[in-house]
Amino acid sequence: MTLYMIGIGLSSPEDITYKGLQAVEKADFVYLENYTSMLQCKVSDLETFYNKKILLADRNFVEKKADEILEKAIHKNVAFLVVGDVFGATTHTDLYLRAINKGLGVSVINNASIINAVGIVGLELYKFGKTTSLPYPEQSFKPQTAYDAIKTNQQANLHTLILLDIKPDRKMTVNEAINILLDIEEERKEKVFTKNKMIIGCARIGGNFNIKYGRASDLKKEDFGNPLHCLIVPGKLHFIEEEMLELWTIKKKVIKIKNNHKK
Amino acid sequence: MTLYMIGIGLSSPEDITYKGLQAVEKADFVYLENYTSMLQCKVSDLETFYNKKILLADRNFVEKKADEILEKAIHKNVAFLVVGDVFGATTHTDLYLRAINKGLGVSVINNASIINAVGIVGLELYKFGKTTSLPYPEQSFKPQTAYDAIKTNQQANLHTLILLDIKPDRKMTVNEAINILLDIEEERKEKVFTKNKMIIGCARIGGNFNIKYGRASDLKKEDFGNPLHCLIVPGKLHFIEEEMLELWTIKKKVIKIKNNHKK
Numbered sequence: 001m002t003l004y005m006i007g008i009g010l011s012s013p014e015d016i017t018y019k020g021l022q023a024v025e026k027a028d029f030v031y032l033e034n035y036t037s038m039l040q041c042k043v044s045d046l047e048t049f050y051n052k053k054i055l056l057a058d059r060n061f062v063e064k065k066a067d068e069i070l071e072k073a074i075h076k077n078v079a080f081l082v083v084g085d086v087f088g089a090t091t092h093t094d095l096y097l098r099a100i101n102k103g104l105g106v107s108v109i110n111n112a113s114i115i116n117a118v119g120i121v122g123l124e125l126y127k128f129g130k131t132t133s134l135p136y137p138e139q140s141f142k143p144q145t146a147y148d149a150i151k152t153n154q155q156a157n158l159h160t161l162i163l164l165d166i167k168p169d170r171k172m173t174v175n176e177a178i179n180i181l182l183d184i185e186e187e188r189k190e191k192v193f194t195k196n197k198m199i200i201g202c203a204r205i206g207g208n209f210n211i212k213y214g215r216a217s218d219l220k221k222e223d224f225g226n227p228l229h230c231l232i233v234p235g236k237l238h239f240i241e242e243e244m245l246e247l248w249t250i251k252k253k254v255i256k257i258k259n260n261h262k263k
Numbered sequence: 264m265t266l267y268m269i270g271i272g273l274s275s276p277e278d279i280t281y282k283g284l285q286a287v288e289k290a291d292f293v294y295l296e297n298y299t300s301m302l303q304c305k306v307s308d309l310e311t312f313y314n315k316k317i318l319l320a321d322r323n324f325v326e327k328k329a330d331e332i333l334e335k336a337i338h339k340n341v342a343f344l345v346v347g348d349v350f351g352a353t354t355h356t357d358l359y360l361r362a363i364n365k366g367l368g369v370s371v372i373n374n375a376s377i378i379n380a381v382g383i384v385g386l387e388l389y390k391f392g393k394t395t396s397l398p399y400p401e402q403s404f405k406p407q408t409a410y411d412a413i414k415t416n417q418q419a420n421l422h423t424l425i426l427l428d429i430k431p432d433r434k435m436t437v438n439e440a441i442n443i444l445l446d447i448e449e450e451r452k453e454k455v456f457t458k459n460k461m462i463i464g465c466a467r468i469g470g471n472f473n474i475k476y477g478r479a480s481d482l483k484k485e486d487f488g489n490p491l492h493c494l495i496v497p498g499k500l501h502f503i504e505e506e507m508l509e510l511w512t513i514k515k516k517v518i519k520i521k522n523n524h525k526k
Contacts, residue, residue, distance in 0.1 A: 009280060009373065017374070018284055019277035085375060087382025090503050097385070097507055108383055110272065110375035110469050111280070112348060115388060117373045119350025122360070125378055126396070130421055131389040152419060158393055206373050240353050244360055 001028075003073040003099045005092065007085040007111030011040040011207025013049035020109045024050050027079035029072055033092070035059040037083035037114075038166060038228060040207045046081075054081075062091050066098060073104050085113035114230060117206040118161055122244020123234060129153030133163040134177055134231070136170075147184045150233045151192045157236035164229050171227035174201035178220040178231070193233065200232040200248065214250040222250060264291075266336040266362045268355065270348040270374030273469025274303040276312035283372045287313050290342035292335055296355070298322040300346040300377075301429060301491060303470045309344075317344075325354050329361060336367050347376035377493060380469040381424055384476075385507020386497060392416030396426040397440055397494070399433075410447045413496045414455045420499035427492050434490035437464035441483040441494070456496065463495040463511065477513040485513060 004023040009015025016024070024030060030052045032043065036059075039046070047054050057069075057080075072078050080095065086108050087093055099106045119125050132149035135141075146162050153160040164172035178201075181193040193199075195217040203210040203224035210224050237245070267286040272278025279287070287293060293315045295306065299322075302309070310317050320332075320343075335341050343358065349371050350356055362369045382388050395412035398404075409425050416423040427435035441464075444456040456462075458480040466473040466487035473487050500508070 007375065012282070014282035014285070015280050015373075017272060017278050017280050019275070021281055022277070085379040085382065087379075087385075088388065090387060090501075093382075093385050093387075093503060093507055096383075097503075097510070100510060110278075110380045112270065112373035112375060113379040113388075116348045116350075116376040116378045119348065119356075120359075120371055122350075122356050124353060124356075125351065125376075126394045128394075129392055130419070131391075133389070156393070156415060238353075240356060240360075244356055247360070247363060 001073060001075060001077045002105040002107055003069070004077065004079045004107050004109060005086045005096060006079055006081050006109045007113070008039070008081050008083060009111045009206060010084055010114065010117055011204065013041060013046050015111065015206070017109060017111060020111065021050070023107065023109060024052060024079050026077050027052070028076035029055065030079045030081065031055045031057045031069060032081045033057050033062055033083070036089040038171070039083050040204055040226070059091070062095065066095050069095070070099055070102055070104065073099065085111050088113055112206055114163065114205060115161070118202065118230070118232065120205065120209065121200050121202065121211055121232060121248065123159050123232065123241050124238065127159055127235065128161055129156060129158030129235070131161045131163065133165070134172065134180060135165045136167065136172060137180060144184050144188070147181065147188065147192055151190065154192065154233070154235055159235045160233045162231040162233065164231065166228070172229065173227070174203065174222070174224050174229045174231055175220045177229070178216050182216065198234065200234065200245070201229065202232065203227070203229045205230065211248040212250050213245045213248040218250060264336060264338060264340045265368040265370055266332070267340065267342045267370050267372060268349045268359060269342055269344050269372045270376065271302070271344050271346060272374040273347055273377065273380055274467065275470060276304060276309050278374065278469070280372060280374060283374065284313070286370065286372060287315060287342050289340050290315070291339035292318065293342045293344065294318045294320045294332060295344045296320050296325055296346070299352040301434070302346050303467055303489070322354070325358065329358050332358070333362055333365055333367065336362065348374050351376055375469055377426065377468055378424070381465065381493070381495065383468065383472065384463050384465065384474055384495060384511065386422050386495065386504050387501065390422055390498065391424055392419060392421030392498070394424045394426065396428070397435065397443060398428045399430065399435060400443060407447050407451070410444060410451060410455055414453060417455065417496070417498055422498045423496045425494040425496065427494065429491070435492065437466065437485070437487050437492045437494055438483045440492070441479050445479065460496065463497065463508070464492065465495065466490070466492045468493065474511040475513050476508045476511040481513060
């Protein structure tokens with residue numbers, strides 16, 4: 001039968017395409033890959049919407065037990081759901097490759113991913129350089145790859161999209177990300193990500209989004225609400241891009257000083 | 264009422280999301296932006312699927328007469344359909360901005376675009392540099408921006424996605440694109456896009472796709488079928504990427520030499 005690899009978009013059950021929904025309805029087994037990204041709804045909401053039981057596939061499952069999925073797809077229709085679009089992670093590419101090499105029928109059904117949905121901030125998608133990700137620093141692992149990516153893109157006047165770490169128990173906020181990047185700046189001092197850098201903080205892109213534009217030191221005090229968050233460091237701005245960014249510019253609190261001076 | 268800006272994906276009417284379809288059903292007017300990209304189906308197929316009359320909005324319309332759309336959205340529900348995702352072109356950003364500034368309700372409904380759907384070739388999306396486009400050269404306008412983008416991305420080991428020109432009467436093929444880039448190479452001689460360069464030709468990504476990987480001089484003899492086509496110049500390859508590219512590698516014709524030598 002067929003392995004349907006289906007992107008289900010970024011936010012709610014209704015983000016699946018009509019084609020994707022038809023495939024889910026045909027499926028004997030429905031897996032949801034739930035470690036490289038997360039929806040802005042519950043798995044039970046998906047189950048209710050599809051009227052199907054969903055099997056959760058974590059990293060270990062997809063990497064080690066992909067055979068189970070492939071075995072099932074020999075005689076049954078299997079839907080493998082991915083938050084965002086299908087090929088956001090190399091493990092999915094690997095699953096596709098193994099299915100094809102096994103001679104299985106594979107159908108890919110695309111959807112939005114953060115990489116294109118982020119266009120709503122108003123920056124031209126063609127002017128983004130390499131996308132990067134920012135992990136939580138650990139005692140023995142404090143990668144600076146995000147900092148390097150911003151630097152390289154900046155030198156070429158390009159924008160940088162920074163995807164933030166997702167752990168089972170916590171999702172990185174814009175605020176945490178800014179602090180991590182400022183710490184790296186503190187160490188490197190290459191003026192790549194300074195307190196005064198104008199950046200864009202985003203939450204829940206593709207759904208009930210919240211976008212704010214301002215200085216790093218101001219944005220890190222803002223509340224972006226529920227995950228997922230991401231961060232954008234703009235490169236050189238075109239005037240339409242500037243106009244769009246005005247929509248999200250945080251209003252500086254005007255400090256009113258009581259005029260006690262008697263006239 | 265509301266202006267619904269809806270990405271309708273890359274290929275067939277069923278690529279619209281369930282959320283998008285609900286919005287189209289609510290709409291009193293349905294516009295289709297039909298100049299920055301094209302679907303792999305007819306407008307009449309969309310009309311049949313939605314059971315709605317579609318108003319075509321060409322470049323001139325969207326840029327000059329956006330007011331008509333915005334005026335209508337004051338008292339009616341208006342759907343503005345975009346092939347791929349919503350913010351692929353600055354004119355759409357401009358429409359969004361004008362709607363927000365007019366105080367209209369605006370709802371953005373995302374979908375796949377070539378920028379993420381291209382992940383099916385097996386190259387990591389995070390390792391793409393700046394996206395570029397290749398126009399048909401004209402007597403007085405022979406831009407080399409695509410060549411420059413490939414060069415810059417290559418120096419950073421990044422992949423380059425090259426979107427090919429769409430004119431009302433013709434859509435650039437992979438074959439034409441290769442010839443144009445080889446002509447630029449001939450002039451520049453910077454070994455950025457040579458005959459032996461291993462590249463990926465793609466057609467109808469997101470639908471009934473055709474992907475081929477091989478030397479530029481071999482790929483330019485291949486038939487990719489109907490539009491849309493695009494071209495990818497890979498940067499440095501990871502082994503999973505290499506494995507995926509083997510799926511699309513064109514088979515060299517083995518020239519059989521008759522053995523007339525008598526033993």
